[in-house]
Amino acid sequence: MECWDAAVSSLSLALMVLAVAYLLRQTRTPTRYGRYVPADIRCCSARLGWLVQEVPSFLLPLMLLLLTEPDTEQPGRTRRGTGRKLLVWTFMLHYFHRSFIYTFLTRGRPVPLIIVLSAAIFCSINGFLQGHHLLHCAQFKDTWLTDARLAAGFLVFVLGLTINIHSDHILRSLRKPGETVYRIPHGGMFEFVSGANFFGEIIEWCGYAVAVWSLPAFAFFFFTVCSIGPRAYQHHRDYQQRFEDYPRSRKALIPFIL
Incomplete structure (x- = not known):
């Protein structure tokens, strides 16, 4: 598959405009999901909703990986080496967890169909964008595997993933199966x-x-920042209104700051 530079740039810029x-x-208008869903909105089960909306970001890069043939190596450049595939799998790791682990562990409320559809479209576009760019467009020097940005970025990603998974575990432990009550995490x-789970995903x-x-x-x-950052603030405000004893030292999204 050839690189579509114009399409990659256009999709990236469109993503940023959409984010704003x-x-x-x-x-x-706060997003209507979870505790904020009105009774008259059509929904599907949380497990089905999460699977449908998240799995495209895993399957599309996987398809691109399977269909991509190795390039002939060029002096000083590497097109699809181990490091390149490592980044693709790094992206896919999050969505593997969301699609096949988090989905079957969640005890969340039903998800509005419009949100499932919108998220599935976004994940399809973004999954293709990230996979296609890494596998067919990005150019890296042979020495980039030892670049500090790669090592630092990967470590930060693992830290954020750990925070995200641990925070989800804490939220699940607040409810017994079948419960829909809210408690202070x-x-x-x-x-x-x-919004510890949101903070972890942003990291x-x-x-x-x-x-x-x-x-x-x-x-x-x-x-990601523009979409789930406001949700953290929304949750923070709801906790403060719902619980009189909610810890006042907690911030919404950024520790000690915001």
């Missing part, structure tokens, strides 16, 4: 922020963007 638009929309990053994609060091990766990181 989504951020502005959420400041006026404690432990891990929840001691510092209300993940920040690390990914640093490791890849490209416009598509940065565009995805920017979209």
Whole structure:
């Protein structure tokens, strides 16, 4: 498959414009999901919804990997070496967990169909964008595997993934199967922020963007901040209104700051 530079740049810029638009929309109308879903909205089960919306970001890069043939190596350049595939699998790791592990562990509320559809479209586009760019467009020097940005970015990604998974575990442990009640989460990053799971995911994609060091990766990181950052604030405000004894030292998303 040939590189479509114009398409990659256009999709990346469109992603950033969409991120700003989504951020502005959420400041006026909070996203209707989870505890904020009205009774009259059509929904599907949380497990089915998460699977349908997240799995395209795993399957599309996987398909590109399987269909991609190795290039002839060029002096001073590597097109599809081990490091390149490592970054693709790094991206896919998050969505493997979301699609096939988190999905079957979640005890969340039903998800509105419109959100499932919108998320599935986004994950399809972004999954193709990240996979296609890494496998067919990005150019790296032979020495890039020892670059500090790659090592730092990968470590930050692992840190964010760990925070995200641990925070999800804490949230699940607050409910018994079948319960829909809300309780104050404690432990891990929840001691510092209300949106610990969101904080972890933002850290993940920040690390990914640093490791890849490209416009598509940065565009995805920017979209993540604009889309789930407001949700952390929304949760923070709901916790404060719901519980009189909610810890006042906690911030919404960024420890000690915001």
